[in-house]
Amino acid sequence: MKNKWNVTIDGNQHEIIYTPGFIKGKRTVDGVGTIVQNTNWFMRLFDEAFEVDGKTLHLTAIGNKVDLAVDGIYMNSQKPYVPFKTVPSWINILSGALLLSGMATGGLIGLLIGVIFGILLITQSVSPKRDNPKPICIGLAAVALILQILFLFLTFNLSR
Template sequence: MKKWEVEADGIKHTIEYKVGFTKKIIVDGETYKVKSSNAFINLIDYAISFGDTDCRLVVIGAKADLAVNGTFLGSKKPYEPISNLPVWIYVLVGLSILGGMLFAGILSLIVGLLMSILYIQFGLKKKTGPVIACFIICSAIQGLIGCFLASLLYLY
């Protein structure tokens, strides 16, 4: 559970993000169920307004941060909408996760999930080089896992 307090127009507001059986955002005691915008990785970008104060709760994987008036409270970085991610990054996410699982099973799927979080984080920062480098590293690791599993099967 993550919790933030935001003061707007002289009133203190509480925002909580809870993960359990369902994902919930609690704003001043009011509960809202939220859903990821991506089938593979937990991606949430939820708008909350208190008068002139605009808040965005952004969740990527298990990492959550609250942006207030365009600046994240935790990282102090400027807010960048998740919707600004290029489509090709989502293609790499799908290839890494589904392709990895089909090629080398559950272990490779986990590697694909973890690396896909990096694709999204670098993509939000508009860093193309690191995204491609992470994809190549992910593919190499998945290839090694596949070769290792194939050699085990060959031995038996």
């Protein structure tokens, strides 16, 4: 799914397109393509600054939400631009641990729980609304582990 914006800078019209890929995406400005690299292992996440006619624009993505910030305002949502924080390494490790524990405890459903909560951990850790994401992230990880363990016990009880 392409995301397309038309931006006017100093009277000049520019077309900016973002095309997602499997691992990398592509940003096209007036027909010139550039690779966009994800900054996370598990989901699409980037905040890339680039210049067009001397003006700095920011192409951002969290998951499927891709937006372009011009003059400090997002084009799609019309909200003020706030730079993303970088994902702490402990969040990546915790997300990976949830995936592994999901595979070990509950098969496909446990893995799905790990994926969903791993994505929630990442989005909460980069949210500009939170100064300290540790309490909410630790709480989400605990809930995910409890759900995975409950699912494991449920499958053992149903198999008897």
